[in-house]
Amino acid sequence: MEVISVTPRGYCLGVIRAIELTKKTIQDNPNQRISMLGMIVHNQNVVDYFTKQGVICLDDTNKTRLELLDEIEDGIVIITAHGASDEVFKRAQEKGLIVVDATCPDVKITHTIVRKHIKDGDVIYIGKKNHAEAEGTIGLSNRVHLVSNTEDVLNLPNLENVLITNQTTLSILDIKPIIEACKNRFPDAIVTEEICNATRIRQEAIMKLENVDALFVVGDSHSNNTNQLCAIGKANGIKDSYLIEGKWQITEEMLKDKNRVAITSGSSTPTVLTNDVIEYIQEYASTSIYQKADKSFSLDF
Numbered sequence: 001m002e003v004i005s006v007t008p009r010g011y012c013l014g015v016i017r018a019i020e021l022t023k024k025t026i027q028d029n030p031n032q033r034i035s036m037l038g039m040i041v042h043n044q045n046v047v048d049y050f051t052k053q054g055v056i057c058l059d060d061t062n063k064t065r066l067e068l069l070d071e072i073e074d075g076i077v078i079i080t081a082h083g084a085s086d087e088v089f090k091r092a093q094e095k096g097l098i099v100v101d102a103t104c105p106d107v108k109i110t111h112t113i114v115r116k117h118i119k120d121g122d123v124i125y126i127g128k129k130n131h132a133e134a135e136g137t138i139g140l141s142n143r144v145h146l147v148s149n150t151e152d153v154l155n156l157p158n159l160e161n162v163l164i165t166n167q168t169t170l171s172i173l174d175i176k177p178i179i180e181a182c183k184n185r186f187p188d189a190i191v192t193e194e195i196c197n198a199t200r201i202r203q204e205a206i207m208k209l210e211n212v213d214a215l216f217v218v219g220d221s222h223s224n225n226t227n228q229l230c231a232i233g234k235a236n237g238i239k240d241s242y243l244i245e246g247k248w249q250i251t252e253e254m255l256k257d258k259n260r261v262a263i264t265s266g267s268s269t270p271t272v273l274t275n276d277v278i279e280y281i282q283e284y285a286s287t288s289i290y291q292k293a294d295k296s297f298s299l300d301f
């Protein structure tokens, strides 16, 4: 069996920045209560690492960021890499909280584009419903209209001077038909496609894979960019594309009779988890003996 470690893979700069900011906040403020407004990045292992150090992670998919903010009495609130609306920042300040902003600079670029355009037009924002990044961006103005598929585009009201943009972690394949549907309805619309570079180059690396029998995408099912890597593997003809949290989820069935196996990971996946998967599969490739892996790993940033 040939084992391919796909590059690029794993952590992007936005995730590294959010993790470093959180570490620094903990170190600099030993006596303050620190809360995260959602998962700092979409990986439960990273969140668990920080909650063990006393950070409170407020995460409830049924609640908006504003509702979660109501649960914080005092101390520091960390805005996650996915960003938040202006209203969230304003309310946090009104409550007297210290705000640490870990919003990814790429998300901020989209916010700047949207803020500028809503002064004299409407924005169609292509994104996932209930995703933190989409919530933050559509929360900037009621002139920002969320669409997640082509059907949503048909249901939009009449809009003026339209700009089309999107969530940074969407699939480069899925976005095309949605932009096309928007352009059919609003032919004069301007398109500013904002899939971030980290997402794009990780997806393109999967699309370039040839003659691969199985693809392992290491990451968390909360992570949109991780899910998209798996979906792109399938769209690229790799029927056996698996999203796994770590080596312990690999079964013998997934490896059996495979000649070429590729491994990648989402941009919020800790490197140790991906390296463990690579080593584990390399070991199987050299011995052809399957041994179920246990869930032991140590995260250190």
Ligand code: SF4
Residues within 6 Å of the ligand: 012, 013, 014, 015, 081, 104, 105, 106, 107, 168, 169, 196, 197, 198, 199, 225, 267
């Ligand atoms: S995936 Fe893109 S938008 Fe998200 S944190 Fe990384 S660089 Fe930023």
